[in-house]
Amino acid sequence: MIDFYFFLVGSILASFLGLVIDRFPEQSIISPASHCDSCQTRLRPLDLIPILSQVLNRFRCRYCKAPYPVWYALFELGLGLLFLAWSWGSLPLGQVILITAGLTLSIYDFRHQEYPLLVWIVFHLLLMICSGWNLVMLFFLILGILAHFIDIRMGAGDFLFLASCAIVFSATELLILIQFASATGILAFLLQKKKERLPFVPFLLLAACVIIFGKLLLV
Secondary structure, eight states: OHHHHHHHHHHHHHHHHHHHHHHTTTSOSSSSOSBOTTTOOBOOGGGGSTTHHHHHTTTBOTTTOOBOOTHHHHHHHHHHHHHHHHHTTSSOHHHHHHHHHHHHHHHHHHHHSSOOHHHHHHHHHHHHHHHOOOHHHHHHHHHHHHHHHSOOSSOHHHHHHHHHHHHHSOHHHHHHHHHHHHHHHHHHHHHOSSOOOOOSHHHHHHHHHHHHHHHHHHO
């Protein structure tokens, strides 16, 4: 039964983070209450049950039938499974926080073409409280600050996320992560029909997940 509670906490957290992604920083994340963006109807408690309410309503608003993006349910399912893995002892808390941060920042970047600095700061502080800090983290943090003022061919947000990764991974794993993310990012760019900007954080997250779950499979 305790495993179900961990899954529920993860999915509820994802639901809240989805709200942050949609509203921050233009709107308050506290008010107004959750509502349908199409018909503005306030959602009832039964409409806010993670995953289940969306599946039962066929990913549509129960009132106006406007479609909901599927990523909400996938995000809730993903974080639910992530917290479930933590409850089983398969993943340490630091890795859970890092993946949660990566998913949140990646979705935000895809939707808004921006990097939410305040959101990253909250996750990074949680990581530091959980896992401490090191000199490699400080190195990427300094690069992130420099990238904000000087064009060094990478966005400041990419270096800041690497600073978070440095808390969780060893120096060797970080090198593998950067190489894998760079290779997949270049490949994705080449496969684009219309060459547009691609956020790099999702590829860093992909590389981090490959290392984390790859190590789990090898144990």
